[in-house]
Amino acid sequence: MITYSASHTIRIYLAMGLLLLGSTFNLYGRADHHRVIDLQCEHLINPLGLDEHHPRLSWRMESDAKGAAQSAYKLMVATDSLKLVSNDELLWDSGKRQSPQQLVVYDGPELQPFTKYYWKVIVWDEGGEPSSPSGVSHFETGMMGIANWQGTWISDGATMHELPAGYFRKSFDLGKQIASARVYIAAAGLYELHLNGRRVGDHRLDPMYTRFDRRNLYVTYDVTALLQQGDNALGVILGNGWYNHQPLAVWNFDRAPWRARPSFCLDLRITYSDGSTETIRSDGSWRTNTGPVIRNNIYTAEHYDSRITIGDWDMPGFIDTTWKGVALRAAPSNHIVSQQLHPIRNVREIVAQSIRKVNDSVYVFDMGQNMAGVTKVTLNGESGTIVRLKHGERLYPNGRVDLSNIDVYYRPKDDSEPFQTDIVILNGEGPVEFMPRFNYKGFRYVEVSSDKAIQLKQEDLVAYFMHSDVPAKGSLNSSNTMINKLWEATNNAYLSNLFGYPTDCPQREKNGWTGDGHFAIETALYNFDGITVYEKWLADHRDEQQPNGVLPDIIPTGGWGYGTANGTDWTSTIVIIPWNLYLFYGDLKPLQDNYDNMKRYVNYVERLSPQGLTTFGRGDWVPVKSRSSLEYTSSVYYFVDATILAKVAKLLNREEDRLYYQALAAKIRQAINDKYLDSTSVSYGSGVQTELSMALYWHVVPDELRTKLAENLARRVQQDGMHLDVGVLGAKAILNALSENGQAETAYKLAVQDTYPSWGWWIANGATTLQENWDMEAERDISDNHMMFGEIGGWFFKGLGGIYPDESAPGFKNIILKPNFVSGLNDFSCSLNSPYGKIISSWQRKGKKIYYSVTIPPNASASLSIPMQRHKRVYLDGDLVQPAIQLSAGSYEFRVE
Numbered sequence: 071m072i073t074y075s076a077s078h079t080i081r082i083y084l085a086m087g088l089l090l091l092g093s094t095f096n097l098y099g100r101a102d103h104h105r106v107i108d109l110q111c112e113h114l115i116n117p118l119g120l121d122e123h124h125p126r127l128s129w130r131m132e133s134d135a136k137g138a139a140q141s142a143y144k145l146m147v148a149t150d151s152l153k154l155v156s157n158d159e160l161l162w163d164s165g166k167r168q169s170p171q172q173l174v175v176y177d178g179p180e181l182q183p184f185t186k187y188y189w190k191v192i193v194w195d196e197g198g199e200p201s202s203p204s205g206v207s208h209f210e211t212g213m214m215g216i217a218n219w220q221g222t223w224i225s226d227g228a229t230m231h232e233l234p235a236g237y238f239r240k241s242f243d244l245g246k247q248i249a250s251a252r253v254y255i256a257a258a259g260l261y262e263l264h265l266n267g268r269r270v271g272d273h274r275l276d277p278m279y280t281r282f283d284r285r286n287l288y289v290t291y292d293v294t295a296l297l298q299q300g301d302n303a304l305g306v307i308l309g310n311g312w313y314n315h316q317p318l319a320v321w322n323f324d325r326a327p328w329r330a331r332p333s334f335c336l337d338l339r340i341t342y343s344d345g346s347t348e349t350i351r352s353d354g355s356w357r358t359n360t361g362p363v364i365r366n367n368i369y370t371a372e373h374y375d376s377r378i379t380i381g382d383w384d385m386p387g388f389i390d391t392t393w394k395g396v397a398l399r400a401a402p403s404n405h406i407v408s409q410q411l412h413p414i415r416n417v418r419e420i421v422a423q424s425i426r427k428v429n430d431s432v433y434v435f436d437m438g439q440n441m442a443g444v445t446k447v448t449l450n451g452e453s454g455t456i457v458r459l460k461h462g463e464r465l466y467p468n469g470r471v472d473l474s475n476i477d478v479y480y481r482p483k484d485d486s487e488p489f490q491t492d493i494v495i496l497n498g499e500g501p502v503e504f505m506p507r508f509n510y511k512g513f514r515y516v517e518v519s520s521d522k523a524i525q526l527k528q529e530d531l532v533a534y535f536m537h538s539d540v541p542a543k544g545s546l547n548s549s550n551t552m553i554n555k556l557w558e559a560t561n562n563a564y565l566s567n568l569f570g571y572p573t574d575c576p577q578r579e580k581n582g583w584t585g586d587g588h589f590a591i592e593t594a595l596y597n598f599d600g601i602t603v604y605e606k607w608l609a610d611h612r613d614e615q616q617p618n619g620v621l622p623d624i625i626p627t628g629g630w631g632y633g634t635a636n637g638t639d640w641t642s643t644i645v646i647i648p649w650n651l652y653l654f655y656g657d658l659k660p661l662q663d664n665y666d667n668m669k670r671y672v673n674y675v676e677r678l679s680p681q682g683l684t685t686f687g688r689g690d691w692v693p694v695k696s697r698s699s700l701e702y703t704s705s706v707y708y709f710v711d712a713t714i715l716a717k718v719a720k721l722l723n724r725e726e727d728r729l730y731y732q733a734l735a736a737k738i739r740q741a742i743n744d745k746y747l748d749s750t751s752v753s754y755g756s757g758v759q760t761e762l763s764m765a766l767y768w769h770v771v772p773d774e775l776r777t778k779l780a781e782n783l784a785r786r787v788q789q790d791g792m793h794l795d796v797g798v799l800g801a802k803a804i805l806n807a808l809s810e811n812g813q814a815e816t817a818y819k820l821a822v823q824d825t826y827p828s829w830g831w832w833i834a835n836g837a838t839t840l841q842e843n844w845d846m847e848a849e850r851d852i853s854d855n856h857m858m859f860g861e862i863g864g865w866f867f868k869g870l871g872g873i874y875p876d877e878s879a880p881g882f883k884n885i886i887l888k889p890n891f892v893s894g895l896n897d898f899s900c901s902l903n904s905p906y907g908k909i910i911s912s913w914q915r916k917g918k919k920i921y922y923s924v925t926i927p928p929n930a931s932a933s934l935s936i937p938m939q940r941h942k943r944v945y946l947d948g949d950l951v952q953p954a955i956q957l958s959a960g961s962y963e964f965r966v967e
């Protein structure tokens with residue numbers, strides 16, 4: 071506890087008063103019409119444990135004024151929050167900078183480890199009026215380099231084949247008054263941290279999965295409130311996670327080069343009220359044991375024997391003489407860095423929709439929707455009763471859970487570890503509550519079966535939808551329920567596949583398939599604040615890239631995926647994802663961080679395919695029926711990469727590179743068009759949907775043929791019965807190819823089509839997440855929770871709402887707005903919380919008139935173009951205006967009639 075002197079307290083009240091006043095009056099006593107809000111550091115709110123020497127600081131301006139804009143800003147940083155109020159002894163004062171920028175890199179004196187920095191911002195509006203200072207935010211540095219660690223990596227000394235999870239504990243006595251305390255914990259495997267009998271934090275499955283022999287993540291917690299003067303105890307449970315993959319599957323994770331018994335390193339750094347510090351660390355004095363978690367694997371499930379008790383193992387005073395000593399271990403890598411991203415959490419509790427009792431020892435729960443996560447069950451029964459909780463997406467006709475669509479790549483050596491099936495052994499001493507710690511599954515149904523009769527009620531089992539807890543950014547509503555349901559299903563699939571890296575599916579594989587990651591990137595960024603997760607995933611890419619530029623198909627990987635199909639249509643993540651982060655956030659850092667990797671990647675493809683055409687790729691995966699040329703689709707992605715790289719070179723002032731990659735892009739485009747474009751009929755390849763769509767969406771087609779090609783694509787779709795005939799590459803492109811080229815009506819019909827093959831067909835059949843296969847009766851590639859066809863969830867914002875980032879003023883500084891008032895749809899509205907604030911695009915049809923409203927956030931602008939039909943006119947507040955118009959911040963109502 072910190073004690074303050076009276077004068078100190080008065081200073082705090084004064085400071086608080088000023089801050090409160092700040093919300094209505096600025097320092098000059100004038101009423102505020104603009105404010106600074108949403109301060110973020112490294113795209114997070116008040117982060118702890120930063121390693122970054124030049125963190126990114128960002129904010130938003132709030133204002134009701136039409137045309138509101140930031141003309142200047144001033145940033146102030148101090149190591150004492152009171153100094154920020156009195157404005158003396160600031161660590162860094164940017165001074166007033168004439169700039170509309172709302173994302174600025176810290177550029178003050180060198181930041182020190184283990185230090186809390188406070189900061190605030192003042193902005194000047196379009197008329198040169200300053201705002202009141204923002205509220206005070208803070209960020210805190212962590213280790214800032216491995217040399218500051220004091221702990222040793224420790225494990226329990228067992229082999230990687232040991233099944234039970236290791237428990238670790240350490241008691242310690244603190245003699246002085248504690249001012250603050252932080253735990254820094256890095257683990258190879260998964261950890262659960264306890265302090266004085268309480269679990270620390272609410273993260274699940276920490277730390278995130280990385281290529282463990284190249285980079286390990288540590289997590290920082292403020293544990294001041296959990297510590298006490300006197301006796302204390304730290305406890306850690308370690309799970310296997312991806313570090314020690316015991317089950318066998320086709321991806322060979324059991325042969326990962328890093329594999330070993332889990333270990334961890336921990337520093338608990340205490341600052342006392344007298345200013346001194348002390349670090350309690352992991353070392354040879356810790357004690358270890360095993361407990362009730364008798365088996366745990368990320369890929370299969372967790373087994374729990376409730377007859378094994380270890381008492382108050384995480385409390386001070388616990389006698390641990392029967393516990394063993396620990397083993398000291400080498401660090402898994404020399405690159406131990408701070409985990410700075412939204413953690414995985416049990417985000418949503420889902421109660422069972424129904425329970426079906428098959429007999430006294432078999433019950434089937436329906437959770438009402440597909441998801442990724444875990445269940446928590448409360449069980450009663452005789453000691454020794456073995457209860458199995460089998461999680462799956464489908465039911466057999468007899469109502470029992472069917473795993474046959476998702477257990478296909480599992481290669482169990484015996485039947486001791488069934489797929490997606492937790493096993494709980496009861497102790498006969500009243501209710502046993504169980505929720506796995508070190509595993510998650512993809513499921514909708516849970517079959518609970520036991521070897522002796524048990525009684526279960528519907529409330530005895532709940533599910534937790536788990537995922538990287540990224541804040542929602544987009545919202546959407548329309549008069550067509552199919553749109554609303556598709557949007558929800560897309561978001562469910564997206565979140566089910568976000569666990570510190572994007573996965574293909576949460577059940578069968580949990581693999582970071584590169585292609586699936588970039589097919590979904592726009593949908594991701596229209597709907598969620600995902601930048602921190604993607605920046606981490608790009609670091610995983612950098613760890614995995616071969617010196618020659620090659621990337622594996624799945625990232626991270628234990629070695630699988632450097633085969634022959636890991637080409638441009640999948641591994642272009644390294645180019646496409648940083649580019650989209652730049653477009654959606656206006657942040658250059660992802661481009662800077664990955665520039666050399668992008669170059670190495672493109673240079674590799676160039677060496678492989680010097681003529682400009684490449685077959686380095688997988689092709690249009692899971693198509694409906696027609697196949698597209700592999701050389702054509704792979705070459706299009708190669709063209710995309712070279713094009714983006716040239717733009718990035720320009721942004722980073724690499725003139726020579728810009729010229730080089732621009733020429734390379736032109737050469738690839740020419741080669742594609744020479745071989746695949748039929749300029750007489752205006753078609754590509756064999757003229758199937760994917761081939762036409764990709765030429766349009768990725769700007770391969772010569773400009774003068776664009777409109778004609780889009781007409782031909784619309785005709786093709788019509789000939790295909792207004793149904794899809796695409797795989798993943800076509801699904802990414804087709805709706806945009808149509809709606810961006812005058813064929814929005816066809817795009818809309820295709821998007822909401824509800825008979826096979828279409829997205830809507832899944833929904834019509836009760837899907838609550840997107841599927842892996844258009845054909846719901848197919849025999850392979852049939853996960854019910856896949857994100858690779860997820861472009862549609864982003865397309866609604868583009869093709870109907872018309873909200874696009876502008877690459878010349880990214881981060882939605884300028885918004886390209888081109889809504890499509892498609893026939894048959896009477897109401898559509900969507901919004902996006904952009905870095906500048908909420909963008910709203912909303913339209914309503916009343917009779918023959920369209921009412922269109924838009925909101926442009928402060929400090930942003932929009933280039934609006936309203937699609938026009940003959941004899942129609944556009945009015946703004948009753949005045950006739952042009953259908954193409956530039957708008958500044960504010961809300962506007964248009965009428966089209």
Ligand code: BGC
Pocket residue numbers: 574575579583585586688691856858
């Ligand atoms: C995965 C896909 C992935 C594909 C590539 C599948 O097993 O689930 O989503 O992109 O393999 O071949």
